[in-house]
Amino acid sequence: MQIHPSDTVAVALEPLQAGLQLTVAGHSVVLLDNVPQGHKFALASMEPGDSVQKYGCTIGIATQSIQPGQWVHTHNMKTGLSENQEYQYRPVDCTQPSQPPRTFQGYLRPDGRAAIRNEIWILPTVGCVNGIAQQLVAQNQHLVEGSLEGIYTFPHPFGCSQMGEDHAQTRRLLAALANHPHAAGVLVLGLGCENLTMEQFQAELGQWDDERVKFLVCQQVEDELEEGSRLLAQLAAYAKEFQRQPLPTSKLVVGLKCGGSDGLSGITANPTVGQFCDN
DSSP states (O other): OOSSTTOSEEEOSSOBOTTOEEEETTEEEEOSSOBOTTOEEESSOBOTTOEEEETTEEEEEESSOBOTTOEESTTTEEOOOOSSOOOOOOOOOOOOOOOOOOEEEEEEOTTSOEESOOEEEEEESSGGGHHHHHHHHHHTGGGOOTTOOEEEEOOOSOSSSOOHHHHHHHHHHHHHHHTOTTEEEEEEEEOSSSSSOHHHHHHHHOSOOTTTEEEEEGGGSSOHHHHHHHHHHHHHHHHTTOOOEEEEGGGOOOOOOOOOOOTTGGGTHHHHHHHHHHO
């Protein structure tokens, strides 16, 4: 596949064997080497010092003579970048054509954010209460009905014997989970003697809605399972007030993660994600 008309290389969409005759965007090429999937082969002759073009841009400099059909890789190409590269960033503003209104069936939260799930989350502040959290999940499945779609916990080994940035990162992560719109209700579950105290967690969390977020320190109650179940019942009643409704797709927040780029990412995943976001 030739990505841009000015490219001097093409991309093998599958493993290709030497001797194969191909026609790529009007270029008739006989492969001189085996070319792995996602790798490049030459469409034009190049001499040492010539630029190698892909995506309509220079991606490197030929280090030896390259004939059409040859595999182009680190053995015959080097970077064109110097140790210190100076450039100016001049982004071009793109105006997207107006799109017809689109909606999805979601849950509108009081703060204006949207969710595609309506769940209760139990967040342990310390790994010592993972078992209690899992028991609470198991014992309260009868609450999952109507618009409440599930009760879940997020076990982890942290929250105690942590210091410095490790401790701060645990606080930040748990607070971010507590603020997630998919959680219609949150039970923050602590033990009472951990490094990550409930007071520290609340300070990290900032403001919260007492109907949506409940706190339980196990060492401060006689029966943590009974008290936890009582709080979960309150959260379930609150969560069931939310019903799916049509919401504009502009309220969707889509997280993207690179799983490791390869030679095909630029012609598969990246354009797909871009088109999805544009639409």
